[in-house]
Amino acid sequence: MxxxxxxxxxxxxxxxxxxxxxxxxxxxxxxxxxxxxxxxxxxxxxEGITGRAVDIMDRRGLMTGVAETPITPPTAEQRARISAGEKRPDSLHPKAFPGARHFAAMFLLRPESPDLLVxxxxxxxxxxxxxxxxxxxxxxxxxxxxxxxxxxxxxxxxxxxxxxxxxxxxxxxxxxxxxxxxxxxxxxxxxxTDGITTGYRAFAEIDDHDFHLPGWFRKDAGLLVYEEGPPRFITLEFDGPPENRDAPITPEEFQGALRRLSGTKVTVTEVQKITRFTDNARxxxxxxxxxxxxxxxxxxxxxxxxxxxxxxxxxxxxxxxxxxxxxxxxxxxxxxxxxxxxxxxxxxxxxxxxxxxxxxLMRPGPHVDALRRVFTELLLRDEANRQLTALVDDLHIGYDMGDPSLTGPLVGRYSPDLLLRRPGGTVRVAELQRTGRPLLLDLAAGPGLRALAEPWSDRVDVVTAECDDAPADALLIRPDGFVAWSTPADPASLPDALTRWFGPPARTA
Ligand SMILES: Cc1cc2nc3c(=O)[nH]c(=O)nc-3n(C[C@H](O)[C@H](O)[C@H](O)COP(=O)(O)OP(=O)(O)OC[C@H]3O[C@@H](n4cnc5c(N)ncnc54)[C@H](O)[C@@H]3O)c2cc1C
Structure with a gap:
C-alpha cells in the first residue's frame, strides 16, 4: 500500500x-x-520507574541526567521492627527506608536495580x-x-x-x-475483573495538620497515606469502584474519604492536584x-x-x-x-x-490482618523477599524462544549489563544497545563467528571484546535485551537464529 x-x-x-x-x-x-x-x-x-524499566531506559540512553534514588537497604533488625509494626492496626510503612519497595504496603528488600523517582x-x-x-x-x-x-x-x-x-x-x-x-x-x-476499590491520590491543603500521623496506615475502611510538606495523600477504600470515573472530583468527595479513613472532621481547604483510581484488572x-x-x-x-x-x-x-x-x-x-x-x-x-x-492483601479486617502477619513473617526470609521483589520488578521475566539445547542455555533470558574491554577502553552492553540494533557479542568465540554474521552486517552489530564475567563465549542479543542465541550452541546454528529474528540476509557473504 x-x-x-x-x-x-x-x-x-x-x-x-x-x-x-x-x-x-x-x-x-x-x-x-x-x-x-x-x-x-x-x-x-x-512517580517513578522501577526494576527492569530503569534498565530499559539505560539501554536507550534515556533519563540519563536523572540521579538514581540512593538505596539504603534496611537491616534485618529494622525489617523485624517493621514486621512487628504490621501487627498493630496502624502500621508504619517501610517507605521510611529510602529505596525500599512495597508489595501491598508490606516491606520488600531493595531490588537489584535502583529506582528513578521522577x-x-x-x-x-x-x-x-x-x-x-x-x-x-x-x-x-x-x-x-x-x-x-x-x-x-x-x-x-x-x-x-x-x-x-x-x-x-x-x-x-x-x-x-x-x-x-x-x-x-x-x-x-x-x-x-471489575474494581472493588476507590482511591484518590492528591496534593491538597487541610485545615488541621495534626489530623493524623504522617505515614502509611491500615484502617478499618482501607488504607491512608499521609505525607507532610507539601501535604500528599493516598486513600484506598473497599467500597466498590467509583460511580462515575469521569465526574470531576470535588474537594468534598475527597474530604469524605479522608474523614472516613482518619475518623476525624478534617476539612480540605484546597486541592492542587488529584486523581481518582480503582483496581479493575483486564x-x-x-x-x-x-x-x-x-x-x-x-x-x-x-x-x-x-x-x-x-x-x-x-x-x-x-x-x-x-x-x-x-x-x-x-x-x-x-x-x-x-x-x-x-x-x-x-x-x-x-x-x-x-x-x-x-x-x-490490603482489604481491611481481621482475616487479612492475620494473612498479612503470615506474609510479613515470610518476607523476613531473604529468599522469599528476593523472589517477590524480582516478581514485582519484572526481573524474573524470560521468554520461551525455542529449544535451548539448539540455541544455547541463555536463550530467552535477559542479557546482563556486562562490562566489556575493547582496545579503546571499556563499554557496557547497555551503552552498545542505545542504537536499538541487535548485538552479537564475540567474547572468545573467534573470527569464524564474525564471518558467519557478516551477511547481516547491515542490521546486526558484531562486537569483539573481553569480559571477566562472560556468561558464554558468544551471545546474540535482541534490541530488547533478550538473548536470542548463545554458545555453547553450535556456531553453525547462528545463521538460523539471525534469520529467525532479523530476517534473511540482504546479500550473501
Ligand atoms: C494515580 C495513578 C498513579 C499511578 N502510579 C503509577 C506508578 O507509581 N508507577 C507506574 O508504573 N504506573 C503508575 N500508574 C500507571 C501509569 O500512569 C500508566 O500505566 C501509564 O500512564 C501507561 O502509559 P500509556 O502510554 O500506556 O497510557 P497513557 O499514559 O494513558 O497514555 C495514553 C495516551 O493516549 C491518548 N489518547 C487516548 N485516546 C486517544 C485517541 N482516541 N486519540 C488520540 N490520543 C488518545 C491520551 O490522551 C494519553 O496521552 C499510575 C496511574 C495513575 C492514574
Missing part, C-alpha cells in the same frame, strides 16, 4: 506511545504519533525530545475517532485542530491508554489483530499499587518496536509480530494476578 502520512501510526502520545514511536524510528521507519491532548497533562500519575511527565518530556530527534512527527490535539483495516493498510479517522481528516498507514499501534478507542474498535475482547485477549497492535495500558489495566503500569508498558514497547520496524521494512514476515503476543501476554497476565493479590 502507498502510505500517505507514515508507515506506522501510533495512537496515543503517553509514555508508551512515545517509547514505541522512538523504537520504530530507530530503524528508519517513518512514524506519526496522534495524541488527543494539546500538551502533557500534569495530574498525579506514576514524575511520569518528566519521562514523557524526555521521550518527546528523543522522538523529535529521531524525526517522529508528534501531532498533538489530534484525536482518533475510528479506523478500518484491510490487507493493504489502515485508514484512520482523525479529529485535528483544523477539523476531521483521514490518515492512511500500513500499521496502527494503539497506545491510547486503558479506555483505548483502538482496542474497542478492533473488536479485541478485554476480559477481566487484559486484551490478544495484542494483535491484523495490522493493529495494542501496547501499554491499551492492552492491560490493573491497580497501580507498587507501580507496574509503566514498567509493563515500556517492556511491551521495546518488545514490539523492533519487530514492527522489521516487518514494516519488509525484512521479516508478519509471524514475527505474533511473538509479541506470545512473549508479552503471559507477562501481562502475571502482573494482573500479582496486582489482584496485592489488593486482596
Amino acid at each position: 502507498a502510505f500517505r502520512d507514515a508507515q506506522v501510526a501510533v495512537v496515543g502520545g503517553g509514555p508508551v506511545g512515545l517509547m514505541l514511536a522512538c523504537e520504530v524510528a530507530l530503524h528508519d521507519v517513518p512514524v506519526v504519533v496522534l495524541e488527543r491532548l494539546p500538551e502533557i497533562e500534569w495530574r498525579p500519575k506514576a 514524575p511520569q511527565q518528566l519521562l514523557e518530556e524526555d521521550l518527546g525530545r528523543r522522538a523529535a530527534d529521531l524525526g517522529v512527527e508528534v501531532r498533538r490535539g489530534h484525536t482518533v475517532t475510528g479506523f478500518t483495516q484491510d490487507d493493504d493498510g489502515v485508514r484512520l479517522d482523525v479529529d485535528g485542530p483544523d477539523g476531521p481528516y483521514r490518515l492512511e498507514t500500513e500499521w496502527l499501534a494503539g497506545c491510547d491508554g486503558g479506555r483505548s478507542t483502538v482496542r474497542k474498535l478492533s473488536g479485541i475482547a478485554f476480559p477481566g 487484559q486484551a485477549e490478544t495484542y494483535r489483530s491484523g495490522r493493529v497492535l495494542l501496547v501499554g495500558d491499551a492492552a492491560h489495566v490493573h491497580s497501580h499499587w507498587s507501580g507496574p503500569g509503566l514498567r509493563l508498558g515500556l517492556g511491551d514497547a521495546v518488545n514490539v518496536g523492533w519487530k514492527l520496524a522489521a516487518v514494516a521494512r519488509g525484512r521479516c514476515g508478519e509471524d514475527l509480530l505474533d511473538t509479541y503476543t506470545s512473549e508479552r501476554h503471559p507477562i501481562g497476565a502475571q502482573t494482573l494476578e500479582i496486582q489482584r493479590a496485592s489488593i486482596a
